[in-house]
Amino acid sequence: MRLTAKSATLLGLVVLIALAPLFFPSGFYYRVGALIFVNALAVTGIVILTGWAGQISLGHAGFAGIGAYACALAPVHWGIHPALAVLLGAAVSAILAWLVGRPILRLKGYYLAVASLGMGILISMVLNNERELTRGPDGIDVPDLGMRALLKAAGLDLSNGEFWYFFCGIALVIGAWLALNLHDSPTGRALRALHGSEIAARTVGIDVAKLKLQAFVISAIYASVSGSLLALQNKFITPDVAGFMHSVEMVTMAVLGGVGSVAGAIFGAAVLTLLPQVLTVFAEYEQLVLGLVMVLVMIFLREGVVPSILRKIRGRGE
Amino acid sequence: MTLLSIEGLGISFGGLKAVNNVSFGVKPGEIVSVIGPNGAGKTTLFNMISGVYQPGSGKVILNGEDVTAMSPHLLARRGMCRTFQNLQVFQSMTVLENTIAGYHLQEGGSVLADILNLPASRRRAKTAEAGARTLLKRVGLERAAEREAGSLSYGSLKRLEIARALALQPRVLLLDEPAAGCNAVETEEIDHLIAEIAASGVAILLIEHDMKMVMRISNHIVVLDHGEKIAEGDPTTVSRNPDVIAAYLGTENAAG
Known part of the structure; x- marks a missing residue:
């Protein structure tokens, strides 16, 4: 039963990514698709942290910022290949998450939200103000990953949009696969247990603080890789990637789609990435419509869109 | 002693x-x-x-x-393990999963093995599941194994808590x-x-x-x-x- 849910999600995702381009009216949509995948990757991390471990982070964009600027700075200053810079960013994010989370997650309650908020703001400030290194708010160029050229040499000639669409798509499938593995594993079960009843989780021997910390570190890595992919495909990055609004956006996407479900996270990321593109017609009403959508979802589909609809379908089936 | x-x-x-x-x-x-x-x-x-x-x-x-x-x-x-007067079950998990949670310590293992779904991780999960099913039979809940714990009667939940505690041996x-x-x-x-x-x-x-x-x-x-x-x-x-x-x-x- 669980296994099929996992395979169904992954299969659905692969089919969607593979077939969606057939319906693209223009090449522009490859770029929108790639953006959706990048956001969905970060939101998958939020699902692990918030949906399963029950912790809230309001500074996850900080990790995306680290991932993004690792790709911008490491190749130029230390001669590290951009692909390795992604790993470097992930490692730095993981270590930072561990340092911030370790003292905080021993406490009960939602202290992580406040601590991560502060952390995110600090990272954003550093990126804005350390002009010597980051060139400040105007942003900085990011070197080419060089993989498209490799593929071309191997006989596969993709446009820039096509390449990043499929590259980020594959990254998302891998990210979703790892998250779903975790969900069904002993660790994932322990995570969901501590979300259900922390005291009972401790009683059965679950080291609650350690487990929450692991979830925080894992989700930081997701955000970091997402930031790296964003920087690499745009070949340019500004400190906005680490901004508070971006953190809030991640949480909003997760909550809209369904914070406990990987499929929901991807759906939420897709909707909130697409809506602003569609709503350009409404220009100044964009925020208004987004706000209204969120309010309606919270009233009528409290668990998030995907889990609520799945529950309704199952309910009818029985 | x-x-x-x-x-x-x-x-x-x-x-x-x-x-x-x-x-x-x-x-x-x-x-x-x-x-x-x-x-x-x-x-x-x-x-x-x-x-x-x-x-x-x-x-x-x-x-x-x-x-x-x-x-x-x-x-x-x-x-040492305990049950609670005001019931502390994992509501949104199934009865079986609740019981398997009691095997957490025996399952051990690393997050890395879990996230990569390595054979070692699956083997541990399987052993725990077999043990949990035996325990559910012992407390008379084997038929409710796949049900969401939140849907059980009070008396059944009490027995579920005991099963989960017993899983810790x-x-x-x-x-x-x-x-x-x-x-x-x-x-x-x-x-x-x-x-x-x-x-x-x-x-x-x-x-x-x-x-x-x-x-x-x-x-x-x-x-x-x-x-x-x-x-x-x-x-x-x-x-x-x-x-x-x-x-x-x-x-x-x-x-x-």
């Missing part, structure tokens, strides 16, 4: 002595019941023994080791009102289950309001009133003790 010994345990909340200087011991295979009127401090005592509250005074000794105020997950490693088991809210038939089932667990060598500490059940299965009874131990002994001795009768009927403490 005493497996669990409570030595002079006490705690105050805002000047009120909720539990004061309580001592007793539990041996392997023995069922010790803690009884007393509502508000006597029974659950508070349990919370101190199981590491939920930090005692203000006294010691908890488990198998010769001082485990006072030790975190519950570390106590679990040392073989505890040496000391603390049961907080396991028969509360159960009908006569269910109570008798739980009764047998507890006796069976004790017979397998587990030291059992029990809080229960159902006096018939307490008298039937206890080897030793500790009576609390206003946080103090007012009597202890075997069921016959305790039931004849005038202080105990007074505490229950309220003749001496009518004002309370």
Whole structure:
């Protein structure tokens, strides 16, 4: 039963990514698709942290910022290949998450939200103000990953949009696969247990603080890789990637789609990435419509869109 | 030999002595019941023994080791587990998953193996599942295995908590009102289950309001009133003790 849910999600995702381009009216949509995948990757991390471990982070964009600027700075200053810079960013994010989370997650309650908020703001400030290194708010160029050229040499000639669409798509499938593995594993079960009843989780021997910390570190890595992919495909990055609004956006996407479900996270990321593109017609009403959508979802589909609809379908089936 | 010994345990909340200087011991295979009127401090005592509250005074000794105020997950490693009066199940997980959660310590393993779905991780999960199904059969919940725990009746949830605790293969088991809210038939089932667990060598500490059940299965009874131990002994001795009768009927403490 669980296994099929996992395979169904992954299969659905692969089919969607593979077939969606057939319906693209223009090449522009490859770029929108790639953006959706990048956001969905970060939101998958939020699902692990918030949906399963029950912790809230309001500074996850900080990790995306680290991932993004690792790709911008490491190749130029230390001669590290951009692909390795992604790993470097992930490692730095993981270590930072561990340092911030370790003292905080021993406490009960939602202290992580406040601590991560502060952390995110600090990272954003550093990126804005350390002009010597980051060139400040105007942003900085990011070197080419060089993989498209490799593929071309191997006989596969993709446009820039096509390449990043499929590259980020594959990254998302891998990210979703790892998250779903975790969900069904002993660790994932322990995570969901501590979300259900922390005291009972401790009683059965679950080291609650350690487990929450692991979830925080894992989700930081997701955000970091997402930031790296964003920087690499745009070949340019500004400190906005680490901004508070971006953190809030991640949480909003997760909550809209369904914070406990990987499929929901991807759906939420897709909707909130697409809506602003569609709503350009409404220009100044964009925020208004987004706000209204969120309010309606919270009233009528409290668990998030995907889990609520799945529950309704199952309910009818029985 | 005493497996669990409570030595002079006490705690105050805002000047009120909720539990004061309580001592007793539990041996392997023995069922010790803690009884007393509502508000006597029974659950508070349990919370101190199981590491939920930090005692203000006294010691908890488990198998010769001082485990006072030790975190519950570390106590679990040392073989102590408990159930809760106000039920603490993982509502949105299935009955089976709830029970498997009890195998957490035996499952062990690394997050990395789990996230990559390595064979080692799957093997551990499979072993735990097999064990959990056996336990569910033992408490009579095997047919509810795939149901969401939140949908179970109160009595079934009580048994689920016991199954989950047994998954840890505890040496000391603390049961907080396991028969509360159960009908006569269910109570008798739980009764047998507890006796069976004790017979397998587990030291059992029990809080229960159902006096018939307490008298039937206890080897030793500790009576609390206003946080103090007012009597202890075997069921016959305790039931004849005038202080105990007074505490229950309220003749001496009518004002309370």
